[in-house]
Amino acid sequence: MNLAKKLLWFLIAAVGAGGLGFIAIARGEPINAVWLVAAAACVYTIGYRFYSRFVAYRVLELDDQRATPAERLEDGRDFVPANKWVLFGHHFAAIAGPGPLVGPILAAQFGYLPGTLWIVLGGVLGGGVQDFVVLFCSVRRDGKSLGQMAKDEISGVAGFAALFAVLSIVTIIIAVVGLVVVNALKSSPWGFFTIAMTIPIAFLMGIYMRYIRVGHAIEASLLGFVLVMASVVGGRYISESHALAPYFTYSAIGLAWMIVLYGFACSVLPVWLLLAPRGALSTFVKLGTIFLLAGGILAARPTLLMPPLTRFVDGTGPIFAGKIFPFCFITIACGALSGFHSLISSGTTPKMLSKEGQARLVAYGSMMMESFVALMAMVAACVLKPGIYFAVNSPAGVVGQVPAQAVATISSWGFPVTTQDMSDLASKVGEVTLFNRTGGAPSLAVGMAHIFSGSLGSSVVMGIWYHFAIMFEALFILTILDAGTRVGRFLLQDLLGHFWKPLGRTGWYPGIIFTSGIVVAAWGYFLFQGVMDPLGGINSLWPLFGISNQLLAAVALCLCTTVLIKMEKSRYVLVTLGPLLWLVAATMTASVQKIWDPNPALGFLAHARYLADQLVAGSIPVSKIAETQTLIFNDRLDAAVTFAFASLVLVILIESGRNWWLYASGKKRVGLREAPVELSRLTA
């Protein structure tokens, strides 16, 4: 490295350290979001340049002379060597879902500091490493999946845990993202119309790509984008029309039923008709909006009105209960460290990697981008007045059903807000009300609309920007929902096919309908549980999602650590063992608190007891007895599910730890299950 380069890296390090220092010491006065963005960008750059390079060449010893599965097993379909930038685009589009947007918005209840530090440091030291090492492991093992590798390298129990985690994570993530959409669209004719229109638009795109211009996704997506934008603009007229608005106004329960039916339809309809065109449109809109948001933040340079730390660090938060540790680290998964990413890193990506060295850009680089997206979501939440943020996100069960009661409660916490503020904001964005919209999507949309209208227009168009943001979020949330239901159906068919062969046949319609019904019923149950929950549903479902996601991360990091030990790289084992220990500490603490904490706002069993006591005391009205009994059952079910996740984390950890001890003491022969070495003939 020459002097000029050294000076450049020194400058980047100085700006990053200066930015972080400024953020850490700024107390009492709002800071500009650019400080956050600049500091994070410098940390990501340094992390990529130095830490990922260290992992790549010291720890993993990537070898570009060694042929990858894409080259050795090339079949023109699954195994295809791809250009590294193309693969980077594929991988980033696959890992960037709604998680990095919703998690930081919810975690903003602690203030901007804890979430920001976890996003940046978790991404560089945890998430990037996990994605990178899992990709490396899969590339060295013919592109095997996480479950197969866990079974081969750790034990059959670990393989089973991975399969169980995948099925449960798919079920819970669909329910939780479904809940986010329900809370964003309830009583919102504009939002509902826009999202409903994406279905016929997708049909049109599907027909275009299937019959008119086969496989031309760019043309179809442009057509779809123009039509979706027209429905975003047209939605205003629907919401202002007294005749039409009632046809597009639905309660949370009505919307939940529609989402269930939509998920079922997506699972049984031909993939080219609905799933594929929606996926294409969502990818385009997602990538475009992320760049737009980054540009908007730089152009508007908004001030963060949320304090660095709020009073809710003590665990009394209205959106979800629990202290910073462990709940900040469970709430923000996808932007920092997410087990789900390991499925992508051991899915399609390893089958398309041309050179081992490119794994660094594809996996670690994509994770840095994803982490940056999470940071922008955090900025979008924190540019709102804290009173407005809490009014939008707090459930009615916590702040009160009536607006006056809600603003009085929120103002009493030290975050002043008035009913006038809220009704002005609602009318600016074309909504009747923005109270009690738990789930993150509406507050992210308000934040994004604030940033966009500050940099790319006036507040006159804030309604358009708000509904554009809602459309953007709902579009790719529904893409997760439909793709997840279909994948869940395939996993279930695969499983049930062992018991009765016809159920395993993916082309047999009775089997498709039966298994789709089971998958939809599973996530639909949790969705309705969230919709009926007086505490907003996010309080119980999001931690469940976080814990199941981190269960998968525990499997992935145990695998990575095992592989490093088997490669005789024990001196570098902290690279993966460090994030694993942190993750296990956070997951286990969160699990124990969610199950057994005596506070009914936090512990499932305490909440069930609290409701049961009320039933016994006769303080529940007769009309609410059945509902309360359901709530008690749901609390106990959630406690049982959490217990199952936590037990599996422990089992995997004990199983892995036992193996590590046996390898270290020489009592067990180290057998690395890598594919045979073959020299590469591809040029980089």
Place this chain on the structure above:
Amino acid sequence: MGAYSDQAQADHDACAALCDGARGERGLARVRQRLLWIAGNLWWWLRQVSGDADYENYMRRGSRDSCPSINQNRVSRGAISAEEFYLENLRRKHSRINRCC
């Protein structure tokens, strides 16, 4: 001498202006070329990532695989139509986890 030097100066100025013009045009052409190159690469990247170019890539690989001097280990396959390829591609893509949370 004075007239000569004035003339020479005028010639020099004219030549310099011409040269500057030519250099400027060459510079502009280079910028234009560079921009076109970037746009072309972006378009190529977009077509690859979106899947627009999948069938072309498949056909190109098919013709390369059938050339024994390039790839001796692979059996040549019969090419399928664009529509069959599209549907088969979608079926494979959507039967496994291809999106994260």
